[in-house]
Amino acid sequence: MLKCLPELLLSNDMKILPLPACGFGDSTALIRVYISRPPPMAEYADLQTVQALHIGEIALINQACGNGWRKVFNVYAKLLFALNAKPFTFSRQAVSWQQYRDRRLLQAGSGTALLFSEPQLQQTANTIHIITGRTYAKTLTEAGLPAQLYWLNSEFAMDKVNRLLVCPYFDYRQLNNEKLVFLAQLIKELDE
Template sequence: MVSKPNQIQTTSQYGLGDPDARFCVYVANRPPMLEYQALAQIQPLCRGEIALINQACGNGWRKVFNVYAKLLFALPQTPLFTFHQHAASWQDYRDSRLLQNGSDTALLFSAPQLEPVTDRIHIIAGRTFAKALLEQGLAAQLQWLTAEFAIDKRQRLLVCPYFDYRQLNNEKIDYLVSLIRQLETF
């Protein structure tokens, strides 16, 4: 198979979290720490590692982890979304389970590997990143619902604002939850 220049190649995914995660968030950059620069697979975090990343990398990464945990706790508890069973609050979940083995969550720095039949949900954080992935050959048929949100129901793929309080505020988290619920029933 001949690929176009800059076309996304099917390779293994890499990032932080549960290698078997069904809830996958994709971001363009990884924490600027030496131990994460050569990731070639999905590496589960250990308890306390998020705090270490926050300390070493600053407020931006703290916001990513906080928004991720807030989003999970905004989802209603269903057979697919059992995050509430493991912690009393989003803060507790962030500190005790997020991106760890068995958490069902991943933060990936590679392109999504889209499988047509799966219960995995893919969320690309950031319109600019999503458009770059499309230009590189991501096989998705995004329907842009707003300037910031897009959906491909068949691929169970969403695009939303970057995981930052100002870009993905509580109102937008609620909207994202409604889109995720659409994928859950698709």
């Protein structure tokens, strides 16, 4: 069982605090994508922190876990390349989204994270949070995520104060190219 599922801790002054984030990528990421569970691999079963991936590790996950995880990584890289290059430098770090995925995505210093824990909204001056899937967002809000989601349509929601977005799951059928461009536009709106 994953040890960083949304649970609560009590601090010394009895305030409720979320558990630390766990997932893949840069622990200081500016773009944080939240997905409900990690790849079903023994290597990640006891993940308790944000672990930077290494070159080739995404390919290993894809090989072990199949097409669904390949789509998650591909859609994430495509989203980064759809963002305006001025405030976001992802598209200047590689010649294609495929090369970015293979050489930079979710690695140390990449500015990206794929998290399997509850968003920590109170620590986010410039961070953009993206919850994948309406059902997962509903589960998180019912569990106490302090967000005020404004639903733009049946698939996308925004909380400008917390710089939080909800979008379809990272899959080509659910988050097609048209919806990916829309998500990139929402991210731009959060940065204005």
